[in-house]
């Protein structure tokens with residue numbers, strides 16, 4: 001059996017065609033103004049450029065991936081890292097926060113951060129709160145979905161939906177909403193042929209249960225250019241018009257967010273329950289807070305790297321995060337960020353998976369441990 005780490009099936013809509021002038025608002029149930037870009041970091045870059053005044057300093061969790069830092073660096077914003085706690089909440093040192101600074105929060109793995117206290121702090125200190133929802137989809141059924149609190153927020157669609165690209169910028173601050181009109185119009189293009197081919201191959205392998213595409217990708221890592229290098233890393237190198245692919249536009253137009261959120265939560269709890277008695281595993285988020293649309297089931301194990309390699313070898317798309325994308329920070333200053341990077345594993349629970357897949361995932365994991 002092969003279990004992909006991200007969804008590959010597009011069975012969630014009516015499959016109608018779409019024209020540029022009918023492109024819908026990406027998340028009709030979020031009240032902010034929104035725009036679509038190629039990826040999350042491009043949405044972040046354009047969001048930062050909307051601000052009346054660029055902040056001098058951005059406070060970013062040390063537990064992050066390097067790609068999220070790119071827009072800040074490109075705009076000359078100084079980065080100060082903060083560490084995260086037992087539940088990935090920010091560990092805040094008020095002494096280093098100055099009025100006008102930017103405070104960046106990540107809703108890791110689609111699990112919302114406790115935002116009310118952070119928002120209060122940002123309001124008191126005059127900080128610009130930005131929400132990174134790259135691991136999430138907003139929950140249409142909650143009163144305050146992820147991404148509706150910060151000055152603006154960003155999403156990255158290819159981690160949650162079977163799309164080759166797509167980043168969403170949601171602007172919540174009224175004063176900035178009118179400025180969003182000046183962002184370039186969406187230009188539909190044919191999906192990159194290479195990425196389409198990879199996606200097609202992933203889908204066929206999922207159906208057939210063979211070959212183990214994860215093993216092939218892992219073997220090729222470092223030898224040929226990664227998806228990241230081919231598709232996303234050059235995006236901010238020129239200020240050309242943001243584009244999204246036809247595939248993404250079409251998928252977004254017909255997606256059933258409610259159903260996806262429901263399946264992900266059910267799968268999350270099913271797998272967590274199944275593994276509950278395994279002493280080598282701990283669960284940092286045994287209960288999902290309101291509004292969570294989990295990207296995966298985060299677990300902590302002693303030797304995440306070896307377990308990850310062994311499981312991928314058996315065709316299960318588990319991931320470490322951010323693994324090789326971990327930023328250059330000193331271990332003595334950010335012990336918890338290092339801890340998370342060394343011990344976290346993200347088990348797949350996305351909408352393509354049924355109980356049969358989850359059962360197999362649990363069985364293989366227990367066998368390896």
Ligand SMILES: Cc1ncc(COP(=O)(O)O)c(C=O)c1O
Pocket residue numbers: 038039040041042065067068106132134135155156157166167232
């Ligand atoms: C937390 C987080 N934020 C932002 C990004 C950037 O998203 P994208 O790859 O769509 O540019 C990533 C990428 O993996 C991420 O993990």
